[in-house]
Amino acid sequence: MDHSCSLADLFVHFPLRVLSEVPDLVINGITSDSRQVIAGNLFVAVKGGNFNGHDYILDAVAKGAAAVVGTEPDLAVQVPYILVADSQQALPHLAAAFYGFPARKLTVIGVTGTDGKTTTTNLIYQILLAAGIKAGMVSTVNAVIGQQVVDTGFHVTTPEALDIQKYLADMVSAGLTHVVLEATSHGLSQYRVDACEFDLAVVTNITHEHLDYHASYENYRAAKGRLLTMLGQTVQKQGGNYRVAVLNVDDSAYGFLSDLTKKQPLVRMISYGLAKKADVFAELNLPTATGLEFNAVSSKYKFSIQSNLTGLYNISNCLAAVAVIVDGMGIPWEYAQKGIANLPGIPGRMERIDLGQDFIAIVDFAHTPNALQVSLEAARQMTQGRVIAVFGSAGLRDRAKRRMMAETAIRFADCTVLTAEDPRTESLEMILNEMEAGAQSQGGIHGKTYWKIPDRGEAICFAVSQARPGDVVIACGKGHEQSMCFGVTEYPWDDRIAMRSALAQKLSLPGPMMPRLPTS
Numbered sequence: 001m002d003h004s005c006s007l008a009d010l011f012v013h014f015p016l017r018v019l020s021e022v023p024d025l026v027i028n029g030i031t032s033d034s035r036q037v038i039a040g041n042l043f044v045a046v047k048g049g050n051f052n053g054h055d056y057i058l059d060a061v062a063k064g065a066a067a068v069v070g071t072e073p074d075l076a077v078q079v080p081y082i083l084v085a086d087s088q089q090a091l092p093h094l095a096a097a098f099y100g101f102p103a104r105k106l107t108v109i110g111v112t113g114t115d116g117k118t119t120t121t122n123l124i125y126q127i128l129l130a131a132g133i134k135a136g137m138v139s140t141v142n143a144v145i146g147q148q149v150v151d152t153g154f155h156v157t158t159p160e161a162l163d164i165q166k167y168l169a170d171m172v173s174a175g176l177t178h179v180v181l182e183a184t185s186h187g188l189s190q191y192r193v194d195a196c197e198f199d200l201a202v203v204t205n206i207t208h209e210h211l212d213y214h215a216s217y218e219n220y221r222a223a224k225g226r227l228l229t230m231l232g233q234t235v236q237k238q239g240g241n242y243r244v245a246v247l248n249v250d251d252s253a254y255g256f257l258s259d260l261t262k263k264q265p266l267v268r269m270i271s272y273g274l275a276k277k278a279d280v281f282a283e284l285n286l287p288t289a290t291g292l293e294f295n296a297v298s299s300k301y302k303f304s305i306q307s308n309l310t311g312l313y314n315i316s317n318c319l320a321a322v323a324v325i326v327d328g329m330g331i332p333w334e335y336a337q338k339g340i341a342n343l344p345g346i347p348g349r350m351e352r353i354d355l356g357q358d359f360i361a362i363v364d365f366a367h368t369p370n371a372l373q374v375s376l377e378a379a380r381q382m383t384q385g386r387v388i389a390v391f392g393s394a395g396l397r398d399r400a401k402r403r404m405m406a407e408t409a410i411r412f413a414d415c416t417v418l419t420a421e422d423p424r425t426e427s428l429e430m431i432l433n434e435m436e437a438g439a440q441s442q443g444g445i446h447g448k449t450y451w452k453i454p455d456r457g458e459a460i461c462f463a464v465s466q467a468r469p470g471d472v473v474i475a476c477g478k479g480h481e482q483s484m485c486f487g488v489t490e491y492p493w494d495d496r497i498a499m500r501s502a503l504a505q506k507l508s509l510p511g512p513m514m515p516r517l518p519t520s
Contacts, residue, residue, distance in 0.1 A: 015093060018084055020081070030091075032053060037059075043068045046091060069087055071084060092196075099166065103195065103196045107242070112201070113202070113206065114368055115371040116314075116316065117183075121181075123340055125137040126339040128325070129342075168196070196230075199242045202320050202323075204316070205248055232266050242328060244267070246271075246320060248272060250273040290308075303336075305322075314350075349365055355504060360383060363474075363475050371476075372412075375476060380412070387472050390476065391417075391418070391476040392432075394424070395431060407439070415463070417459045418452045419453050420454055421484070457514040458519075460475055464503055465506060475495050478493065479495065493515050497512050
């Protein structure tokens with residue numbers, strides 16, 4: 001962080017309880033990582049799932065921390081210690097104050113949901129650009145700030161609160177006026193997107209995911225719902241406040257989210273979906289292997305949409321973007337039409353890999369039961385041949401979905417190859433056995449309709465080797481990600497490189513080397 005301010009000033013508009021005096025001293029930055037402390041910083045001690053920042057206060061002070069914010073009382077600290085009820089919740093508000101509350105100078109559009117977040121975020125962003133609006137984007141893939149693109153991490157989650165506020169401040173400095181911010185359930189429940197002053201919010205869907213962390217579907221749903229409640233808490237902005245919630249009427253969580261929205265009198269709700277009961281709906285043409293073509297319809301307009309995206313579910317994502325931009329913000333529909341057409345695709349989302357083979361090869365990020373089903377359904381629509389699916393299930397994550405995803409694949413694919421996907425410190429063999437039980441429960445036959453191949457590179461090569469003319473081979477679960485975790489080590493891995501390597505081997509063409517994993 002590159003400027004200084006008064007510590008007391010950070011607490012002037014602080015919305016949470018402060019349980020001790022705040023001294024008036026100068027700080028030159030904020031961090032919650034004791035390893036990154038430099039002299040003059042404010043260190044915020046946060047309790048995480050696997051660590052407790054309060055255990056590192058002495059380290060932070062030894063490195064020159066000027067003051068500490070924490071939650072644990074009665075600590076002997078050699079510098080001023082500000083006690084708050086929840087330091088994790090305090091962090092985004094302190095960061096926002098440090099950067100001059102950048103979200104208050106932007107129109108902020110939040111997007112959450114189990115599946116479709118990144119695609120919808122990119123669609124909205126492209127429409128804003130098509131309308132001539134100076135917009136930025138923070139997704140789980142990257143942050144786009146004018147011409148600058150910043151990688152937001154190895155694995156897909158919302159960036160930390162300090163990083164988000166820095167991105168927003170950089171956008172303000174770059175003269176941007178709007179930002180589209182993707183928010184995961186972890187990011188919402190851990191307060192990372194608090195103080196982002198949302199003006200419009202989209203929930204794409206809420207299906208089975210992250211129950212290892214949230215413990216129940218109800219908790220997971222409530223975490224997503226925080227995005228909607230934050231609409232009513234946004235401060236009054238100089239350019240006015242939209243306060244719009246955009247909800248998917250086809251999603252099973254619609255009733256809960258609709259009721260939650262109706263409890264906030266300031267918030268306007270817009271529904272979208274494939275059925276005519278939605279405020280914004282689609283007149284469908286069937287998706288093809290090369291894209292989508294349909295009409296977006298409401299009581300005020302009807303216009304055609306052409307998109308490079310594939311799959312019926314991406315019609316819903318396009319409708320969400322239309323509802324936000326046209327119905328929520330009042331931007332002419334012509335810009336929605338243009339922006340959607342401008343999006344070439346999303347890295348690692350139904351991304352086709354073509355080396356001239358006589359079958360279709362796809363890399364997709366689908367890593368939930370629902371996402372896997374809709375991706376396999378989309379693959380089925382592309383061909384009269386077979387669908388060959390390759391995927392795994394992550395270690396130290398929701399165990400229930402291991403069986404569920406294997407069950408889904410047996411129902412919707414012709415051939416299923418079970419393999420590694422970030423086993424972390426769990427036994428890969430045990431994970432594959434749990435997945436195999438799911439496959440067998442649906443009548444899967446080992447060596448005929450499903451295979452277990454622990455090494456992901458070998459699994460993709462096997463799937464490609466089995467492909468006949470007209471088939472679809474789809475590798476799911478990793479998408480754009482650039483690493484795979486075994487133990488506590490991240491090994492370089494990219495499914496798209498792996499697919500190209502496998503195709504090159506099959507076609508006897510020059511191609512990239514297959515990335516190596518500990519299973520190789």
